[in-house]
Amino acid sequence: MDKVKVGINGYGTIGKRVADAVHQQEDMELIGISKTKPNYEAVMAQRMGYNVYTPSDKTSKMKDGGIKVAGTVEDMVNEADVIVDATPKGVGEKNKELYEKAGVKAIWQGGEDHEVAGFSFNADSNYNEAIGRDYTRVVSCNTTALCRLISNIDREYGVKKCRVTLIRRAADPSDIKKGPINSIVADPVKLPSHHGPDVQSVIPSIDISTMAVKVPNTMMHIHTVNMELKNDCSADDIKNLLAKNPRMHYLEPGITSTSETMELARDLGRPRNDMWENCIWEDSIDFYEGELYLLQAVHQEADVVPENIDAIRAMCELEKDADKSKSKTNKAMGIGTK
Ligand SMILES: NC(=O)C1=CN([C@@H]2O[C@H](COP(=O)(O)OP(=O)(O)OC[C@H]3O[C@@H](n4cnc5c(N)ncnc54)[C@H](O)[C@@H]3O)[C@@H](O)[C@H]2O)C=CC1
Ligand SMILES: O=C(OP(=O)(O)O)[C@H](O)COP(=O)(O)O
Numbered sequence: 395m396d397k398v399k400v401g402i403n404g405y406g407t408i409g410k411r412v413a414d415a416v417h418q419q420e421d422m423e424l425i426g427i428s429k430t431k432p433n434y435e436a437v438m439a440q441r442m443g444y445n446v447y448t449p450s451d452k453t454s455k456m457k458d459g460g461i462k463v464a465g466t467v468e469d470m471v472n473e474a475d476v477i478v479d480a481t482p483k484g485v486g487e488k489n490k491e492l493y494e495k496a497g498v499k500a501i502w503q504g505g506e507d508h509e510v511a512g513f514s515f516n517a518d519s520n521y522n523e524a525i526g527r528d529y530t531r532v533v534s535c536n537t538t539a540l541c542r543l544i545s546n547i548d549r550e551y552g553v554k555k556c557r558v559t560l561i562r563r564a565a566d567p568s569d570i571k572k573g574p575i576n577s578i579v580a581d582p583v584k585l586p587s588h589h590g591p592d593v594q595s596v597i598p599s600i601d602i603s604t605m606a607v608k609v610p611n612t613m614m615h616i617h618t619v620n621m622e623l624k625n626d627c628s629a630d631d632i633k634n635l636l637a638k639n640p641r642m643h644y645l646e647p648g649i650t651s652t653s654e655t656m657e658l659a660r661d662l663g664r665p666r667n668d669m670w671e672n673c674i675w676e677d678s679i680d681f682y683e684g685e686l687y688l689l690q691a692v693h694q695e696a697d698v699v700p701e702n703i704d705a706i707r708a709m710c711e712l713e714k715d716a717d718k719s720k721s722k723t724n725k726a727m728g729i730g731t732k
Contacts, residue, residue: 397423398710401447401474403467403489405429405439407566408503409480411668411699413444416478418726419703421712425474428467432459445470471496476706479503486510499527501705503698504534504592514595516541517704517723518641521716524708532701535694536560536606536615537592539672542641543619543690544593544600550635552624553600559618560589560606563652563694567612579608614652614673614691621686629679632686636674640730641700641720643671645691650675652691659693668696670729700729 398421402413405427416424426445429436430452436459439446445464448456456463464470471477471492476499479486483505490510493500500511508514511529515521519541524530533541544553562581565572581587587606594600636642649655659667670693678689703723704716713719724730 395421395712397421398706398712399423399425399473399475400706401425401470401477402427403470403477403479404481404485405435406480406482407568407695408698408702409478410435410439411666411696412478412480412702413439414442414665415699415703415723415727416706417442417444419722420726421722422703422706426464426470428470429456429461432456432461436461468492468496471498474498476501476710478702478706479506493529499709500529501702501709502529502531504532504537506531508592508595514592515701515705515708516545516596517701517716517720518542518639519545519596521704521708521719522714524705525714526711527709530705530709532698532705533592533596534589535692535697536562536589536617537596538698538701539615539617539690539692540589540593540602540604540619541596542639542672543636543688544602544621545597546635546639546642547621547623547632547686548597548600551627551631554622554624556593556600556602556622557620558589558602558604560587560604561616561618562606562608563611563613563615564608565612566695569612574608574610576610578610581606581608611652613656614669614693616652617690617692619686619688619690622684623686629681629686632679632688633676636679640724641671641697643669643673644676645673655691655693664728666695668699669693670696670700670727672697700724700727703727 428447447470450466486502511531590602590604673691707719
């Protein structure tokens with residue numbers, strides 16, 4: 395079978411990671427990435443050997459900045475079978491017309507509304523529903539981690555109700571524009587945060603409420619999760635269940651923080667210190683008055699990356715079996731190898 399041609403529109407935090415992951419897959423060909431500025435990321439893409447495309451009005455600026463331009467974003471879109479749009483929140487929506495005109499499949503990220511694609515995706519939750527689709531949205535990093543966790547537990551024991559509090563990192567490590575720098579911000583103030591409805595956009599049957607605050611930190615989000623289950627089980631049953639999924643990682647002994655988790659990623663020699671898995675404190679898994687409790691950390695820059703790869707495989711009908719797609723993605727990226 396011919397490799398599926400993938401273009402990445404928007405080469406920032408998410409785009410550069412998805413580009414590398416696509417490049418690692420045997421059944422996909424990275425035809426190029428788009429950059430709007432001739433900055434260090436454009437230089438690095440070029441050094442990686444990736445074709446660099448740019449919006450037509452930026453061509454001279456890119457060339458003046460020493461970047462060899464492969465063509466315009468329109469050229470990339472016309473050449474691709476599927477575009478992964480990883481432009482900033484709100485920009486992706488504006489690109490839809492371009493993709494429609496070119497008749498190319500497209501994947502948006504969690505910053506866009508569900509309606510942009512009309513279908514929201516998580517590989518553990520609804521892979522089969524993505525098969526053959528033209529448009530898909532990979533839900534946000536927090537929602538991805540919640541969908542993984544909830545789907546796995548729901549399939550085995552039935553989830554009656556979830557209550558989740560999210561402590562959200564305010565900005566990414568490379569982000570010099572966002573705050574807060576000396577505050578904890580209720581974001582949003584009102585119930586629910588977007589994460590609960592976003593989980594329901596992937597798993598409509600789940601009863602879930604979420605509240606979230608942003609903290610002055612760039613290293614990972616933390617979720618305090620509380621669930622009522624339909625069927626009886628023990629903390630050990632949940633521990634054994636989650637241990638079977640390579641996209642769940644029990645944190646090593648002595649780790650009590652996100653900073654130590656990022657240090658672990660460095661010790662593991664992960665590319666860009668990426669932790670693609672839900673990072674769960676095994677000892678936090680417990681029952682109180684019949685309800686399940688646990689704590690997990692989410693590496694915001696990383697966990698959606700394998701989901702984008704599985705979404706490509708489903709949409710392009712490269713693999714009809716969800717487990718086989720996830721295994722291929724995990725193996726190529728080194729997920730679950732510790
Ligand atoms: N950073 C994170 O923690 C996560 C982000 N997301 C979502 O992923 C999407 C992308 O976010 P990030 O990667 O963080 O953004 P980013 O700001 O790091 O990267 C976006 C890139 O797109 C470029 N760009 C801007 N306008 C463009 C245009 N018209 N055409 C082509 N490229 C353009 C920017 O120059 C930048 O390189 C958003 O929807 C966000 O909500 C999802 C999960 C986690
Ligand atoms: O998708 C994310 O978080 P979210 O699930 O809280 O929306 C990413 O961390 C990006 O969030 P940002 O829009 O605060 O940079």
